[in-house]
Amino acid sequence: QKEVEQDPGPLSVPEGAIVSLNCTYSNSAFQYFMWYRQYSRKGPELLMYTYSSGNKEDGRFTAQVDKSSKYISLFIRDSQPSDSATYLCAMKGSGGSNYKLTFGKGTLLTVNP
Amino acid sequence: EAQVTQNPRYLITVTGKKLTVTCSQNMNHEYMSWYRQDPGLGLRQIYYSMNVEVTDKGDVPEGYKVSRKEKRNFPLILESPSPNQTSLYFCATQSRDGTGYTFGSGTRLTVV
Numbered sequence: 207q208k209e210v211e212q213d214p215g216p217l218s219v220p221e222g223a224i225v226s227l228n229c230t231y232s233n234s235a236f237q238y239f240m241w242y243r244q245y246s247r248k249g250p251e252l253l254m255y256t257y258s259s260g261n262k263e264d265g266r267f268t269a270q271v272d273k274s275s276k277y278i279s280l281f282i283r284d285s286q287p288s289d290s291a292t293y294l295c296a297m298k299g300s301g302g303s304n305y306k307l308t309f310g311k312g313t314l315l316t317v318n319p
Numbered sequence: 320e321a322q323v324t325q326n327p328r329y330l331i332t333v334t335g336k337k338l339t340v341t342c343s344q345n346m347n348h349e350y351m352s353w354y355r356q357d358p359g360l361g362l363r364q365i366y367y368s369m370n371v372e373v374t375d376k377g378d379v380p381e382g383y384k385v386s387r388k389e390k391r392n393f394p395l396i397l398e399s400p401s402p403n404q405t406s407l408y409f410c411a412t413q414s415r416d417g418t419g420y421t422f423g424s425g426t427r428l429t430v431v
Binding site: 214238240247248249250251252255294296298305306307309310311312 | 323352360369419423425
C-alpha cells in the first residue's frame with residue numbers, strides 16, 4: 207500500500223459546482239496536512255495547511271482531516287474556471303521527520319464555464 | 320518578494336553532457352530540497368539539505384549530485400545525464416517552523 211493515495215481524475219465540473227478532492231494515507235505518524243495547487247507549467251503553491259484532525263476554512267476552500275480514518279479532503283465551493291489546476295495533497299510527521307513532505311500524485315480538475 | 324528562483328526554465332541536452340540546474344532563495348530558509356515530477360509518478364524527492372554543508376539523499380538520488388556551500392543556493396548537478404532523467408524538476412524551501420514548502424517555477428529537462 208502506498209503511503210498516500212490520491213485519485214488522479216481527471217475531474218470535470220461546471221462552474222459553480224462544489225468540488226470534493228480526497229486523499230487517504232497509511233502512515234499514522236503524519237500530523238501535518240497540506241493541499242497544493244499547481245497550474246500548468248508552474249510550481250505547486252500552498253493552498254491550505256492544517257494540523258491534526260478538524261476543519262479549516264479559507265474563503266471558498268475548506269480542508270478536512272479525519273485522522274481516525276486516515277482521510278483528508280479539500281472542498282471548493284462555487285468553483286470557478288480559474289480553479290482549474292492539479293491539486294496535490296501532502297503530509298508530514300513531527301519531530302525528526304518534520305521537514306520531508308510526502309505527496310499524493312495529484313488530481314487534475316477542470317471547471318467549465 | 321519571497322522567491323525561489325530556478326534556472327534555466329527549459330533545457331535540452333545530449334546524453335552524457337554534464338549540466339547544472341541552479342536554485343536560489345531569498346527567504347533565509349535552512350531547508351532546501353529537489354524534486355522531480357513525472358506523469359503517473361508524482362513528485363519524488365531527489366536530495367535535500369538541512370543547512371549549509373548538510374545534504375542527504377531523498378527517494379531517487381541515483382544520477383544526481385547536490386552541494387550547499389551557501390544558505391541561499393542549492394544547485395542540482397547531473398554529471399552524466401541519461402534519457403531517463405528527462406523530467407520536470409522543482410526546487411523547494413521550507414522555513415524552520417515547517418509550515419509547508421515554497422516551490423520554484425520548475426525546470427523542464429529533456430535529455431536526448
